Amino acid sequence: MLKFDIEKRDGLARAGIIHTPHGEIYTPAFVGAATRATVKALTMQEMRDLGSQAILANTYHLILRPGTDLIKEAGGLAKFSSWHGPTFTDSGGFQIFSLPNVKISENGVKFKSHIDGANFEITPESSMQAQWAIGSDIHMAFDHLAKSESRQDMEKAMHRTHAWLDRCAAENEKLAAMAHKNNEPEQYLYAVVQGGIFNDLRAESAKYCASKNPDGFGIGGVFTADGMAEMLQTVNSILPENKPRHLLGMGQEPIDLFDGAENGCDTFDCVGPTRMARNGSLYTLDGRINIKNSKYKHDFAPLMSGCDCECCKNYTRAYLHHLFKTDEITAKILASIHNEHFVVHTVDQIRESILDGTFKDYKAQFLSRYYSK
């Protein structure tokens, strides 16, 4: 069983430590989205330097390229990517939602590869096998995200997710036994809570997931901050408190991180910070700015004063503006360093504030400034 220590609580919020075979994660923590075994535009050394504790890769993408066997041959995701720290994998379930032309059945999901059109299928069993081959520390159960927000679809997706969870757990048990026999490091399974915007379904899903006694929990299918805090309150009041909870995919907006942590989530991942960085939308304590705007052409101040990331310590807004306008690769690198640092650091600060009992003040002060515009 995955070891998780809680150091301090504040209502549903908690500060803790997840102990993985590749090291500790001090929570709450922001996990970098490394979909294809890389955080776009950043090296793993840069990720370490900016303070990232863990990364999350995507099973779907790694199955397609380079193939999970190759990652196993390389010695696993951490070694392959030179990350050397704790790793998560997403199951591929999200792609059911995000890709066109997927055929979903009780057995699993059939896709055509978006790369070469090859037919391709993920089942709960194959997702588990793939994640074990990838060798991430923490796996997500293969779940089903509804394509619409209708109650009927949500309910159906939730029930399917539960049925698949049973199969994921069974397969995981086999694979764990095999690994144990071969003296290989442990890998852990998170069940994923679904139920969409319907809190009674969320409650039902949380109970079901908890009953399966997984190592932790993912909370999935969240696409908007509307009602999220209340939903998390419902879910995290039901989930056993001695196991870690990962809020899947949320964290582009700082308020999501605060609301998530406040309501009992321990880790987060989100593609938003790096995607927005590549597109020139950069975080500051006073809100996001678009560095491509002409008003920054002559702005020789650092992107965000007081920020101690490599970008802010060394470069000006005018320089970043120039790099973006001339489409230099360095623009995306520096911007990604900053944005990733910003969210990682913000969640680290949330952790500190929980530890010293100042979370509520920190949240109020941060959000009123960030969203003051």
Next chain:
RNA sequence: GCUGGAAUCGUCUAGUGGCAAUGACAAGAGACUGUAAAUCUCUCGCCUUCGGGCUUCGUAGGUUCGAGUCCUACUUCCAGCA
């Protein structure tokens, strides 16, 4: 000097009788939440009560119901010949 060719939005460009005029770039702005995203969307002559109105394709005339498109002259540029 002669003979050809060319002049269209900041730039390059489409356009051969119905056109406020094509595409690209540049410029201006917006979006982005378990990444088919170094992507996508909008604006880009002037004015607008969003119906439309006005002024445009080197300059000046002309033909025509109608001209960026045809004709004449001029200006500038390019090529060849002197």
